[in-house]
Amino acid sequence: MIEELERKRKIKKLVYLLFASYSLVLMFTGCKGVPEETPPVNDTDLRGDENGLSDIENQGGIVVEVEPRRIYINEIPNFVRLTIRNLSDVAYRGGFHYAIDYHDGDNWIMIVAPIVPDKEIVIEPGETFVLEFAQLMPDYHNYVAGRYRVRFGNWHAEFSIFERTP
Amino acid sequence: MGCILVDEQQQVQGTLLGTVVSKFGYMSGYARANVTAQNQVVTSSSGFEIRGLTRATLTQGTSQGGDSGGPYSLSVSGAWRFAGVHYGSNVASGGNSVWFSPHVRFSNWFTVRTTN
16 A cells, blocks of 8 residues: 555655646746747848849759860851759759950959840759750850850850861 | 831831830840841751741840740830730840740731720
């Protein structure tokens, strides 16, 4: 009988301790009872700067690739293929404007700024956006041999134009 | 600037060359631009040619992804008239031009009705 009373007393004590602990948890979590989740990042946060580009470099960044990377001057195509990979943890939201820059030995100089539809694209983390028809506009610009790059916002991919060897 | 033609729906039908148009974009809000060229041919991101666009140079505001489909309007005799639909730009890549489909190019197919 005494053992039974002792066991009940211990159970009561345990219940009291559990209740007190739970009350303390509620007090320090704002009475929500569960840990507060990190609020989702809204579109505005992901949209980034005035160019419509997100500042997601710190999250792993964007990788841009261009094909072909070697072009002969007498075979300059109208289009190159631009692949944009999102290696960050946040979605990219913005336009897909790009420009062609030429390196004059000291600086990168923009030579072509093609017209791009002002559609908004979303590239989810780990996903890829392919622009099959990025324009070089050789009828508009007189290309010479040298270093070039396709610039997509803060990111870019280089390609070279070579003199045709006989 | 020549005479601006307005149809029975009070929408601009005539040439826009030399006029100042107002652009509204979902992402970038209001902007203003001077119309500098008509009957422009541009290559789409799919490689196709799009004809009949009008080009304007931005004088105020900007343009960015998400603005496509936004309206252009023109002030005629103190009233704003619908003038076209936004296509694209080269602003984000360093230019200052915008391109839109002028209303005259599609007024035979459909029109736009707005209310206050």
